[in-house]
Amino acid sequence: MNIEIAGENSLIIYFADQTSAAVSARVQQTMHALETSLGSLLIDMVPSYASLLVIYDAFGTDQYHVQNCINQVLAQLQNAQPVAGSTIELPAYYSTESGPDLAQLASNANLTIDQVIAIHSEMEYRVYAIGFAPGFAYLGEVDPRIAAPRLSTPRLKVPRGAVAIADRQTAVYPAQSPGGWNLIGLCPTRMFNPQQQPSMPVQVGDSVKFMPIDRAEFLALGGEL
């Protein structure tokens, strides 16, 4: 655990070198506690895998005060109960039609397509970080049997809702964008909808489980092919 300067109005707390469910839970707890202890001096925070970036109002306070608040929060955290995130089920239409990399990923892994689907959907994933694009949730960790490196040539267009794997991470693309992850299916749930409150179905610290659905169910849930 250490605290480093990030910029003129920000400090970054490093909780560990590697992430884990326990580390991720501490990031969450610290974030919630700092919201209270810093109050209006807080401008923004960025929780990630094993770190928390804290951006403060440098005209209202200085790094010594913020560092003190962080130290106090971290000291009290030792005995705190972990905050339980929600578990969210996301429907996924896995197929070669909706997941252009599914067949290749299965053959590289010496598995059948059905086995890949079973392995991907039986795991409960943790939301470790949100970034890259609004609503892009990094989920981990994928079973090593179906982990797959990023494509050597990223696609210029990955469709909204694409369920994808990169190394031991998985995600649902919240909007059409370029991307180099392996596409294995489509999720009809909007991962980011600015017109809705809340705008995202998940937040950092939540758990996500994919529920396989067929083509008809996918279309009935508003999915587009």
Place this chain on the structure above:
Amino acid sequence: MNAFKVIQAGLLTLIQDRGRYGQHRLGLTNGGPLDTSAFDWANRLCSNSINATALEVSIGGLILEAQCDTFIAVTGADMALKINNQAAAQWRTLKILAGDTISFGFATCGARAYLAVADGFQIAPSFTSTATVCREAIGGINGEKLKAADSLPCSLVLNRQMLSLPASEMPDYAQSVSLRVILGYQQQSFDSLQQRLFFSSDYQLSDKIDRMGFRLQGQVIRSSLEGILSEGICHGAIQIPADGQPIVLMNDRQTIGGYPKIGSVIALDTARLAQLMPGERINFEQISLEHAHNINHLAKVRQQSIALIEHR
């Protein structure tokens, strides 16, 4: 309707307020003006609130037609501003009548100009801000840059104080800047030789610049780390990717990223960086966090104490 009509959008004209805060955990970036100082002057010259919505004009080419009487002020880069084809002054309040045409040429000194209108453009905020971030399709009008025929709603304003910035206070957009840097993040992964190279070398602004980041060219800098676990990126952070060429991360940066960072440029200086054109020169100067704190407080007091000149 009380509005300005966009006749020609220019290269990149964006609706901006001071930016979007408190939304990073949804993955939303800040947006907001690249040169906050010039943006603030434009609003102050219109006697607006500090967060009033204005336009950021990059490089130039914008033409607007006023559809109501109001007042405007244009600050920032020199863009040969004209009203009804007559040269008009920047850095002062200008009276506008319905039917007037306001046109921008192309930047001759600096790169970004700001146009504020009395009481601000009336744009509905999304996620607490009107700042346009095209990559996220958020803010402004449908999350897009201005295009011809857009309508920019504003208020009918018949009276406003006529002000100008004293000539002695107008910024000089030099063709080279020294960026003040606070060491931080993975600074220890850059050994003392790499740090000396970084702070003693001249860099050039490359042509790979956008609102996410400004890529520089020059002395290669090496980190002992290849990559890091993705983490939050603050404004002004200096990322050093594998090719060793620094990237200064600006208002529309990704909220998290996995490249090593040597530290961060203070916002007063990213504002000056934003006024450079490709090929212009940059060097870095190391300062302490305490020094940055003093610089920022002094700059704020100084800016507030500048008396604007009143005209009749």
